[in-house]
Amino acid sequence: MRIYKHPILEIAEAKIVTVYMDSQPIIAHENDSIAAALIASGISVFRHTHKTGEPRGVFCGIGQCADCLVIVNGQPNVRACVTLVKEGMQIQSQSGYGQVGTPL
Amino acid sequence: MKCADILVIGGGPGGLGAAIEAAKAGASVLLVDENPRMGGQLYKQIHKFFGSQTHYAGQRGFDIADTLIAEAARAGVELLPQTRALGCFDEGQFALLSLANQDATRLRTMKARRVILATGAKENAVAFPGWTLPGVMTAGAAQTLANIYGVLPGKRILILGSGNVGLIVGYQLMQAGAQVLGIVDVLPSVHGYEVHAAKLRRANVPIYLGSTVVEARGETRVQQVIIGQVDACFQPIEGTHQTIECDTVLLAVGLSPRTEIAAMFGCDMTFERRLGGLMPIHDETMCTSNQTIYVCGDLAGVEEASTALDEGRLAGIHAAAACGYGDEARHARVAALQSSLNTLRSGMHGQPRKEAKNDILQLAHRKGIVGETI
Numbered sequence: 001m002r003i004y005k006h007p008i009l010e011i012a013e014a015k016i017v018t019v020y021m022d023s024q025p026i027i028a029h030e031n032d033s034i035a036a037a038l039i040a041s042g043i044s045v046f047r048h049t050h051k052t053g054e055p056r057g058v059f060c061g062i063g064q065c066a067d068c069l070v071i072v073n074g075q076p077n078v079r080a081c082v083t084l085v086k087e088g089m090q091i092q093s094q095s096g097y098g099q100v101g102t103p104l
Numbered sequence: 105m106k107c108a109d110i111l112v113i114g115g116g117p118g119g120l121g122a123a124i125e126a127a128k129a130g131a132s133v134l135l136v137d138e139n140p141r142m143g144g145q146l147y148k149q150i151h152k153f154f155g156s157q158t159h160y161a162g163q164r165g166f167d168i169a170d171t172l173i174a175e176a177a178r179a180g181v182e183l184l185p186q187t188r189a190l191g192c193f194d195e196g197q198f199a200l201l202s203l204a205n206q207d208a209t210r211l212r213t214m215k216a217r218r219v220i221l222a223t224g225a226k227e228n229a230v231a232f233p234g235w236t237l238p239g240v241m242t243a244g245a246a247q248t249l250a251n252i253y254g255v256l257p258g259k260r261i262l263i264l265g266s267g268n269v270g271l272i273v274g275y276q277l278m279q280a281g282a283q284v285l286g287i288v289d290v291l292p293s294v295h296g297y298e299v300h301a302a303k304l305r306r307a308n309v310p311i312y313l314g315s316t317v318v319e320a321r322g323e324t325r326v327q328q329v330i331i332g333q334v335d336a337c338f339q340p341i342e343g344t345h346q347t348i349e350c351d352t353v354l355l356a357v358g359l360s361p362r363t364e365i366a367a368m369f370g371c372d373m374t375f376e377r378r379l380g381g382l383m384p385i386h387d388e389t390m391c392t393s394n395q396t397i398y399v400c401g402d403l404a405g406v407e408e409a410s411t412a413l414d415e416g417r418l419a420g421i422h423a424a425a426a427c428g429y430g431d432e433a434r435h436a437r438v439a440a441l442q443s444s445l446n447t448l449r450s451g452m453h454g455q456p457r458k459e460a461k462n463d464i465l466q467l468a469h470r471k472g473i474v475g476e477t478i
Contacts (some may be wrong), residue, residue, distance in 0.1 A: 061247075
């Protein structure tokens with residue numbers, strides 16, 4: 001849910017980049033955080049917990065709580081809320097603690 | 105090894121104020137912040153500040169951030185965004201981790217004579233069944249998504265907490281096009297400024313006082329929320345429950361100082377409920393029980409951006425003076441800042457903070473915490 005009209009903020013034309021969430025292409029804006037890009041695409045579940053497999057998403061939004069962890073280009077435990085998107089970035093929802101070098 | 109007179113950790117209004125004053129006094133100053141840019145939470149504040157001209161009344165938060173960052177650069181502060189202060193070692197050495205490049209994170213050490221901590225605050229959480237569901241997030245998270253990234257966290261939003269954060273974020277999300285279904289608070293009256301509450305009332309947003317969120321329900325994200333009235337012990341009363349269909353619940357239940365680094369430095373702490381909880385004890389020069397460590401802003405008691413800025417300036421002047429910088433004019437400057445803080449800490453909302461701050465200062469005196477420049 002992008003904001004296209006705002007009474008105070010100028011909504012500048014953004015450069016579009018494509019990233020992949022669990023192999024599905026997602027249209028993101030340059031300078032989006034991963035979290036912003038996913039939520040703008042209607043994705044709110046970023047990972048599942050280790051013990052009970054419960055869904056988790058954004059909670060604090062500023063890198064403090066580590067609830068929004070995803071796997072980025074094979075690296076687990078990346079905080080989606082403070083990591084910016086890059087063209088072609090491969091994002092995966094994380095299950096449990098994640099493993100380094102998780103195959104895409 | 106890189107050396108500076110003063111290391112400032114945290115680039116919000118407190119840290120920027122501290123860095124500006126210390127650099128103007130002649131000290132070499134390094135300001136680090138782990139975020140992509142300096143300014144702390146100011147960039148999310150799209151409303152106009154009020155108060156006096158010295159506190160940038162009438163300006164919006166993001167404009168104030170631009171002004172302060174430019175002033176710091178002009179004063180000669182070395183600004184290092186995307187840099188995390190990882191730890192401290194003997195003889196004033198610090199480890200800084202650059203986050204600028206994900207593929208090659210770089211660790212380096214530096215040396216500083218004095219440190220000013222301006223690490224700010226973190227948002228509190230409140231637990232209820234379903235509070236871990238995606239769609240439940242802090243009000244600050246929603247504000248970041250909407251005001252920084254231009255993305256709404258949801259379409260139908262319920263807010264828990266009627267303090268200024270809850271009220272302001274609620275209004276800002278409406279400005280951005282979301283539907284705010286209500287503000288819920290256990291207190292019998294609105295906790296924040298009436299001027300913010302009035303904006304929501306004019307937009308017919310219901311404010312459920314003496315109520316709380318009982319449960320959030322949904323499969324993979326929030327679909328509905330049960331709210332109910334509470335008794336004198338803030339426990340939900342049976343039979344008063346109602347269901348609200350919404351996709352997002354925002355928690356705006358206060359802030360706590362971010363004390364991790366202060367604790368690492370061994371600063372003596374106290375618990376001050378009126379200022380957000382555990383915080384480092386400090387004297388009027390903003391000096392802690394560790395004489396080389398100064399604190400300011402929300403870390404030194406959760407207040408507002410304007411108070412953080414003034415406290416930061418005080419800490420900057422005193423830390424610079426402890427390093428031997430600054431002229432006689434600084435005494436008048438300190439007096440002016442203290443008078444400005446007194447003005448900010450007045451009235452119905454300010455007075456309790458003034459009393460709490462005075463208690464902290466008295467505690468510091470009793471414990472013999474005295475800055476070098478007092």
